[in-house]
Amino acid sequence: MNPESSGVERESGGVIHSATDALRDDISAGRLSPGQKLKVTWVRETYQISAASAREALSQLCGEGYVDAVEQRGFFVSDMTTEALLDNTRLRAELESLAFRWSVERHSPEWRAGIVSRHFLLKEAESAMLENPAQAVRNWDDRNRAFHMSLITNAGSPALIDLIRDLYDKTRRFRIHAYLRLTETGALEQRLRRSAADHEEIAEAALALDAARGERALRAHINKPNGAS
Structure with a gap:
């Protein structure tokens, strides 16, 4: 043998x-x-x-x-061309928005409680990023991922959720690098504040069961040109 x-x-x-x-x-x-x-x-x-x-x-x-x-x-x-990165990001925005709408349609108290919990942990990680981005960025991305997944976990489609998770993970290294390239504290703080404001709006839409508002906010957030959503 x-x-x-x-x-x-x-x-x-x-x-x-x-x-x-x-x-x-x-x-x-x-x-x-x-x-x-x-x-x-x-x-x-x-x-x-x-x-x-x-x-x-x-x-x-x-x-x-x-x-x-x-x-x-x-x-x-593997490397990823700018065109491929944009294509992955655009596809993720559409699929995540769809899964969000399906999750709202199937809403439950447990689903909304999960969003509140993951959002709280993400806000903690956002604060830590300002102190030491190099040390905190991977934990931030883990919590960012967990928050985004909490928005769609109630979609009722394991196949769709797996696709979104894969698209997120494939672009993770580029998202991390986008933050680590920001060596100026002011630029980093500005980007984090914009991202945090997006997350706040998305979470509010989810808790209000406003699928249309949440879909719009998710698409705009994920498709932002900074590659760090």
């Missing part, structure tokens, strides 16, 4: 899934840079899996658009 094949069999399921998730998260968070080469040996050692399983994880992420496979050269963290 091929030892690499047996390694895949032993690690099929949870281990490979966990390693793939960890690699995807490292790419999304910007810990692995666009264009960076991903050697199979490095992936194997870093994520504690066999070489065959490392290739399986990399191949899976190729299919998801996180990794590029270049013939005779190996695997690389």
Whole structure:
């Protein structure tokens, strides 16, 4: 039996899934840079899996658009052109607005309570960003993601929610970099205040069950040219 094949069999399921998730998260968070080469040996050692399983994880992420496979050269963290980034963002805005409307139609006290809770945690993270953006930005993005997902979690469509989550995660590293590029405190504060105001309006629309207002606010917020929504 091929030892690499047996390694895949032993690690099929949870281990490979966990390693793939960890690699995807490292790419999304910007810990692995666009264009960076991903050697199979490095992936194997870093994520504690066999070489065959490392290739399986990399191949899976190729299919998801996180990794590029270049013939005779190996695997690389995928880059995203400005056009592709805008396309992803525009699609996310439309899908998230649709899921928000469906969530409002299926509203429940638990759904609204979840929005209040996630919004509160996001506001805490926004304040922390002003103190130390380099240290706080990933926690901010986690809470920003959680807030946006809380808006649509009641849509009743797991497939739609998965699509939106994937679009958010694929652009995560660019969103983080957009904030980290703001070295001037005044510029960072201005962007955070605009984002916080958007979130306040969106949360108010959700709690008021005003689907039309919330959809408009979400589209405008996500489609803003700063790439940091």
